[in-house]
Amino acid sequence: MLEVIVQISLLCISIAMVGLIYRVIKGPTIPDRIVALDAIGINLVAVIALVSILLKTNAFLEIILLIGILAFIGTVAFSKYLEKGVIIERDRDH
Amino acid sequence: MKTNDIILQTVTKVTLFIIILFSIHLFFAGHYYPGGGFVGGLMTSGAIVLLLLAFDMKTVANILPIDYKYMIATGLLFAVGTGAGALLFNAPFLTHAFKDVYLPLLGKTSLHTAVLFDTGVFLVVVGVTMTIIQTIGEDE
Numbered sequence: 001m002l003e004v005i006v007q008i009s010l011l012c013i014s015i016a017m018v019g020l021i022y023r024v025i026k027g028p029t030i031p032d033r034i035v036a037l038d039a040i041g042i043n044l045v046a047v048i049a050l051v052s053i054l055l056k057t058n059a060f061l062e063i064i065l066l067i068g069i070l071a072f073i074g075t076v077a078f079s080k081y082l083e084k085g086v087i088i089e090r091d092r093d094h
Numbered sequence: 095m096k097t098n099d100i101i102l103q104t105v106t107k108v109t110l111f112i113i114i115l116f117s118i119h120l121f122f123a124g125h126y127y128p129g130g131g132f133v134g135g136l137m138t139s140g141a142i143v144l145l146l147l148a149f150d151m152k153t154v155a156n157i158l159p160i161d162y163k164y165m166i167a168t169g170l171l172f173a174v175g176t177g178a179g180a181l182l183f184n185a186p187f188l189t190h191a192f193k194d195v196y197l198p199l200l201g202k203t204s205l206h207t208a209v210l211f212d213t214g215v216f217l218v219v220v221g222v223t224m225t226i227i228q229t230i231g232e233d234e
Binding site: 059060062063065066069070072073076077080083084087088089090091 | 097102109113116120127128129133137140143144146147148150151152227228231232
């Protein structure tokens with residue numbers, strides 16, 4: 001019973017990811033693509049959680065936190081590039 | 095125009111400690127669970143990269159006055175030192191040993207020399223990643 005529910009949820013998340021990939025390809029502006037990539041990362045977290053339920057293991061729980069942190073740092077880096085043109089500044093006071 | 099990114103800086107100050115704690119957890123759990131020196135080092139350098147994103151290179155150099163090239167050398171020294179330490183006990187190179195030790199606060203702890211080797215891996219990974227990022231990131 002639980003497995004069927006998990007498989008249905010996996011199907012729903014894959015459909016959501018296909019929609020996000022459409023937005024990444026089609027998105028008229030760069031921020032659209034960045035937000036879609038961030039949401040794909042979060043959906044990936046959900047996929048890993050569901051797969052670890054299916055495989056009955058808790059070996060993947062670190063990866064969930066890892067992907068969350070990496071998606072955050074990546075999105076911040078992209079946004080800073082769009083905002084200021086540089087990712088790492090030498091000196092802020094000028 | 096001077097932009098004001100106080101939200102990013104505040105979020106960074108809170109998140110940084112969680113990321114560093116997570117990397118330390120990954121490093122020490124590496125013997126029994128997924129993790130280890132490599133991914134722990136990458137996560138630590140990820141935390142420093144977040145600090146570099148929220149602040150600038152000069153501030154981060156003030157907070158962490160570390161020359162990462164020396165960090166690579168120290169890590170390699172750790173790895174070679176644990177390998178060569180086995181030679182002192184008449185064992186082949188890179189032979190590891192472990193011992194159950196009763197520490198005052200932690201109780202029964204099994205100390206393994208592979209942790210020292212892993213520390214070397216950790217230091218080399220952090221050093222190499224931060225050297226690459228700081229060298230590329232300098233906007234001259």
